[in-house]
Amino acid sequence: MTDTTARTGQGSDLADTHDAQRAYELDRAHVFHSWSAQAELSPTVLTKAEGSHVWDGDGKRFLDLTSQLVFTNLGHQHPRVVAAIQEQAATLCTVAPAFANGTRSEAARLIASHTPGDLDHVFFTNGGADANEHAVRMARLHTGRTKVLSTYRSYHGGTDLAINVTGDPRRWPNDRGAAGTVHFFGPFLYRSPFHSTTEEEECERALAHLEQVVALEGPSTIAAVILEAIPGTAGIMMPPEGYMAGVRELCDRHGIMMIADEVMTGFGRTGRWFAIEHASHADGSPVVPDLLTFAKGVNSGYVPLGGVAISEAIHQTFAHRAYPGGLTYSGHPLACAAAVATIRAMEDEDVVARAERLGTELLGPGLRALAAKHPVIGEVRGTGAFWALELVADPATREPLAPYGGSSPAMNAVVAACKEGGILPFVNFNRIHVVPPLVISDDEVAEGLAVLDAALETVRDQVG
Numbered sequence: 001m002t003d004t005t006a007r008t009g010q011g012s013d014l015a016d017t018h019d020a021q022r023a024y025e026l027d028r029a030h031v032f033h034s035w036s037a038q039a040e041l042s043p044t045v046l047t048k049a050e051g052s053h054v055w056d057g058d059g060k061r062f063l064d065l066t067s068q069l070v071f072t073n074l075g076h077q078h079p080r081v082v083a084a085i086q087e088q089a090a091t092l093c094t095v096a097p098a099f100a101n102g103t104r105s106e107a108a109r110l111i112a113s114h115t116p117g118d119l120d121h122v123f124f125t126n127g128g129a130d131a132n133e134h135a136v137r138m139a140r141l142h143t144g145r146t147k148v149l150s151t152y153r154s155y156h157g158g159t160d161l162a163i164n165v166t167g168d169p170r171r172w173p174n175d176r177g178a179a180g181t182v183h184f185f186g187p188f189l190y191r192s193p194f195h196s197t198t199e200e201e202e203c204e205r206a207l208a209h210l211e212q213v214v215a216l217e218g219p220s221t222i223a224a225v226i227l228e229a230i231p232g233t234a235g236i237m238m239p240p241e242g243y244m245a246g247v248r249e250l251c252d253r254h255g256i257m258m259i260a261d262e263v264m265t266g267f268g269r270t271g272r273w274f275a276i277e278h279a280s281h282a283d284g285s286p287v288v289p290d291l292l293t294f295a296k297g298v299n300s301g302y303v304p305l306g307g308v309a310i311s312e313a314i315h316q317t318f319a320h321r322a323y324p325g326g327l328t329y330s331g332h333p334l335a336c337a338a339a340v341a342t343i344r345a346m347e348d349e350d351v352v353a354r355a356e357r358l359g360t361e362l363l364g365p366g367l368r369a370l371a372a373k374h375p376v377i378g379e380v381r382g383t384g385a386f387w388a389l390e391l392v393a394d395p396a397t398r399e400p401l402a403p404y405g406g407s408s409p410a411m412n413a414v415v416a417a418c419k420e421g422g423i424l425p426f427v428n429f430n431r432i433h434v435v436p437p438l439v440i441s442d443d444e445v446a447e448g449l450a451v452l453d454a455a456l457e458t459v460r461d462q463v464g
Contacts, residue, residue, distance in 0.1 A: 020045045020057025034158070035170065049076030052440045054424065062419070063448050065436045066426040070232065070264050070386075071301030074342055074351070075437035081302050084341035088333050097124075097330035107336035110343040111298065111309065114273040117288030119309035123323075124331035128263030128295035129157025131306040132226065134325055135291040136161060138310065139224035139257035141324075142317045146179075147222045149213065151186035153234035156226065156261055165226060168234055169405035184213045186227070188237045190379045190390060191398065203240035211250055219254035224291075229275035232264035233428055236381050236388035244279035244287045251290075257314070260289035263306065267297030268346055268438050271356030271384030278383070290314060299338035304329075355384040355438040362442060363387050363434060366449045374456045376401060376463045387434040389452075393463060400430035401459070410459045417455035423448050425455075 016022065023045050033041055045057035052075055054064050067073065074081060088103060095101050108122040123138075125131045136148050150156065152167035163174045164181045185193045187206035194205035214222060225247060231237050251258040265275035272278060279287040291314065295306030329335075346352060359382065367387055371377040378392035391401035391411065402408040411430060418425040418432075426433035436448065 018047065020047055023047075024057065051075045051077070052437050052444050061422065063423045063436075063444060063451070065434055065448050066424050067385075067435050067437050068301060069296070070269070070426070070433075070435045071296035073268055073297040073438045074300040074345060075439045078300065078342075078345065078439075080345045081300060081338050081341040084337045085302060085334055088337035092333050094329075095333055097326060097328070101331070101333055101336075103333050103336045103340060104331035107331070107339040107343075110340060111294070111307070114267075114343070115292055115309045116274065116276060116286050118312045119288070119292050120312070121310040121315045123308045123310060124336070125295075125306040125308070125327055126304050126329055126332075127157075127306040128261075128293060129159040129162040129306075130327065131263065131293035131295055131308050132156045132162045132165065132259075132261060133159050135259045135293050135308045136165065136224060136226065137325055138291060138308065138314055138317075138323070139259060142314045143223045143255065143257060145221055145223035147182055147217060148180060149182045149184055149210075149217070149222060149225045151227065151231070151234075152183045153186060153188060153231055153237065154228055154261075155231075155233040156228075157263075180223075182213065182217055182222075184210055186231065186237070187240050187243055188235070189240070190237075190381075199240040203243045203246070206240075206243060207246040207250070210247065214250065214254060214256070219256065222254065222256050224257040224259050225251055226259040226261055228261045228263075229265050230270060230278075230383070230386065232386070232433075235390070235428075235431055236386055236433060238381055238383065239279065242282075244276065245281045248281075248287050248289075257290040259291045259293065261293050263293055263295045264297075265386065266292075266294040267343070268352040268355045269297055269384055269435075270386050271352065271359050273352055297342075299335060299342045302338040302342075303332065303335035305332070305335035305339055349439075351438050358436075358438070358440070358445070359384040359387075362445045366445065367434060370449065370453055370456065373453070374460065376456055376459050382434070385436055385438050385440070389432045389434070391430050391432065391459075395463070402430040404429055410462050413458045414455050417458045418451060421451035421454055423451045425452075 027043060046054050047057055048055045052064055053061050055061050111122050112120045123134060125134060140146060148165055150165045154167040156162045156165045163171055167183050187202045189196055189199055189202045192202055196202035196205055248258055260276045262274050276287055290311045292309040299305050367380045371380045375395050376391050377389050378395060378398055379390040381388050393399045393401050402411040415425055415427050426435055
């Protein structure tokens with residue numbers, strides 16, 4: 001069709017993109033949004049961002065407690081990352097993945113310097129979903145097996161295999177490519193499928209359940225178990241002590257590959273470089289997966305980038321055997337430049353320690369204080385800058401404030417009050433996730449908690 005809105009005249013090619021009304025109209029005319037009924041959308045136009053804040057088309061400022069989709073770990077417009085992208089663009093904007101490139105090589109080195117154990121080789125992807133796709137492919141080719149086990153309360157991406165490995169309801173409409181995927185129950189004491197009363201019981205029973213699933217599916221048919229190191233979108237459920245070590249031992253016993261999905265949790269989000277570092281064996285040694293996937297925080301999401309960190313054993317599988325997979329933009333120089341600057345900034349500014357302090361001194365105590373005040377908060381869970389409020393209609397029965405896979409008028413009221421108060425909340429079903437940039441200031445945390453406090457008052461009379 002003829003484009004009647006084309007820019008005429010000279011000047012910046014982006015000059016007319018700053019018009020918020022025009023942006024909205026063109027979005028509704030041409031943009032197809034993910035996970036949405038298109039005719040029911042009325043998306044907020046964001047025009048600029050800085051640090052922990054974003055501005056809408058009306059000039060209203062919001063404290064971004066979502067880090068967008070939990071990826072702006074260094075906040076918005078970090079000058080060091082922006083400068084690295086600009087410098088790379090002025091030298092070499094793009095290069096095919098078959099060539100070696102200094103920026104890509106340095107990004108891989110920096111990533112490997114922080115991954116646990118022998119995960120020293122990096123396969124770059126465009127994001128987290130394709131990272132999980134390729135991790136599963138590597139595990140299948142390495143073992144010669146097909147099946148992949150994952151939990152029901154999980155999210156691993158929207159591509160065909162990743163969405164079928166996913167457990168949450170977004171899988172259901174896409175559940176036609178599920179050959180070889182098997183789901184099981186992970187530990188979640190607050191809503192325990194095992195009727196546990198303590199974290200110790202939940203760990204023991206969850207591991208026994210997984211062991212039974214492995215036995216009934218046939219250990220010799222299972223290529224991998226894929227787990228989010230801390231489940232994110234599904235609810236930020238902290239694995240009980242000993243669980244990840246137990247999964248590692250079970251995988252070792254049967255020659256099954258363990259894949260740690262660190263797409264959301266990696267690069268400081270939980271107060272460690274990677275969330276798997278919260279786990280250890282009984283002797284204190286670290287739990288090291290065979291494959292570790294990442295994206296999001298690796299470069300604060302400034303340019304799309306993901307990847308798989310690969311153990312030496314799996315790397316050797318493809319030393320003299322071609323790996324049958326690749327992407328046109330694997331290790332894109334602009335994305336890798338952003339990763340180099342992000343990781344170096346995190347090292348120089350001690351951002352991981354900052355994230356740990358956010359959890360122990362600010363977010364954890366602040367959110368628990370809200371829970372003591374508001375009966376609608378059934379449980380507070382999290383670590384670092386990675387927290388969830390489980391909202392309930394009845395504290396005694398733990399009835400969710402919104403149904404699994406849906407929303408409710410009460411949840412909508414809380415969300416509306418948050419936005420009216422000037423914060424962007426991350427909402428999923430009956431939960432509010434508090435996942436700000438790792439560089440959020442103490443005063444900004446206090447501001448966000450105050451708005452949450454006021455927003456939760458809107459449903460006080462609706463809680464039994």
